[in-house]
Amino acid sequence: MRSSDAPATPRTARRCPGVVPPFLLDRLARAGDAALAEPAQRTLTVDRAVRAVRLTRRPTRPGEPGPSRRVFDAQGRTALPGVVVREEGAPSRGDDDVDEAYDGLGATWTLLMDVYGRDSLDGAGSGLDATVHYGQRYDNAFWDGERMVFGDGDGIVFRGFTDVPSVIGHELAHGLVQETADLVYRGQPGALNESVSDVVGALVEQRLRGQDAASASWLIGEGLFLPGVQGRALRDMAAPGTAYDDPRLGRDPQPGHMDDYVETDEDDGGVHINSGIPNRAFHLTATALGGSAWERAGQVWYDTLTGGSLARDADFAAFAAATAAAAGARYGAGSPEQEAVRAGWAGVGLEVR
Template sequence: MCGPAQCHNPIHCIVPPHMLRVMALRGDASVQQMARALLHQNEEVRDERAERMTGGLVPEDGRSGLFVSSALARSVPDRHVCDRRIHDGEGKAALPGRLVRGEGDAPTGDPEVDRAYDGAGTVFELYSEAFGRNSLDGAGVPLTATVHHRRNYNNAFWNGTQMAYGDGDQKIFRTFTELSVIGHEMSHGVVQYSGGLLYQGQSGALNESVADVFGTMTVQRKLDQDVYAADWLVGAGILGPDINGRALRSMKAPGTAYHDALLGQDPQPYHMDLYVDTTDDNGGVHINSGIPNHAFYLYCMYLGGNAWERPGQVWYRALQQINNPMATFHDWAAETMDAAIALFGAGSCEQVMLRRAWRLVGIAC
């Protein structure tokens, strides 16, 4: 169970604690040491973020969980300009590290640097062109990222101000600069600057789910895939060569992303009847996110077309309007219903199919 500051200001890691704890139990001595070290590092970064965000950043409009600098709050430029700043961590823990590629710079030849740069641009374009949002905060904040974070680091995270990507150990994980991971982590910044969702229980699972939704949307828009062509995987291709799995999570079929001797069975439920009550992982935020994830997938299947169009617009509007950092799944479902009505009208196909999608995962709205 996290403390209050940790729940409001957590480090958002793509590899969830429940997976690390399984590795700490099932792995050999070196894997156990790695997993325990990652769990400890996560706590350290979480504490650093809590200190940083309570010293110098202020709530805007009294909305708990939404923090912007006073300078950004004063000035929101009309023109959306991407400002990417990719750093090389050189295997060290300190952030951000050495700046190696700024906006407009030529490719470096380092695959991790260049994937982080290109991925950040793709996420920026999604939010700017599809949702009219100027960067993560809506006010043009620079997109700062660090690659080669620590040595053989098996994770990626958003720490409240920037992204950081490990290289993986090439055994359990190959890389973390995969586009759905980049989109997921950066979208935690969007959630943070859009009112926030308390990182505990159902609101925390919604926080994770929204990041998954926009992470998969980032991939689909980049590949120009409609909802039927997409694989609906988060972290596709990041698992190592000896791991039996396709990804970290599947929105199409929660609970099927991996089934491995070391990592165990993907624990995500797809329906409220299978909701997991646990004190681990801030109340199962990476586990129970499978339920709203699957609702979004079903909604997209009903509507067809592109995820970032009608269904994405509903989800984005709901995120801007909900103003409830402790929202439950039912609260979120109701907010999406209001968004569908506002955008497409009462009784519209978009509203009717949304209600059906929520009911299929056990949530009446």
């Protein structure tokens, strides 16, 4: 039984940048087309202004486990949370963005509960909040440490961000990381933070669509780009570096192997760039095992994230070793699951003993 009487505990959270990497927004902000540059620059300015927030946890709802969702409407402003427009169990009010956000929150909660036995992001039934219609032509969606926030897109490169389940799962997964391993958001631990979020986003979408590992697209943000953009998604977990190649956005810079690791001070040390390496390791593991990726491969990654032994500053090698250990602990030393994990990491240049 959950208690609604637990005191709210203020805490400081590190708000993660949105699902659209800052280097993509920077390219648009420097574009010659003012219709692209103005919303991108506004998005970057807002992002810098809200990188840290003070939080008060919303009390959990007593009773049997179930999602506790609230969706707010920012009405084109950047003050959060906005006006509440739909709460748990309430019917649709005719706004597609509100309904898509509500459904995406529920799909992520259901994955965590039905597959991993976890009641919401904190494991104790915390509420799931989202705000839609954030800002004017805002080109992103982000986790602010307390809620999901969705922009409507610029209408040229990006459509609205609520109708892509991988985006919702990705950003909520930043909350899951915050509540568990709390990986430092810079360099390799930051890239792992982004990669774990991509994994959860992919699993939410695949489960909704009934896709197994072999038939899934493994695209993050598929459907965000409007017609005319030369790209399929923001990231491709199966083939990092191939998601887009567009005159306005540039070419997808993600590597898929340690031989191509990118050393950079931008993007918090390349968190959205080098996340392609652990992304591909997960894809290789999941496709080698076959079946539904949220089952054995997803279980190993979940065990690693929640096991309590992963350091906040874990690098790729430490995370790889932790996944192999988690596979051995759950499925047995030398099991097909453990060997698939080792082979997945070997495929990106990281040997795990």
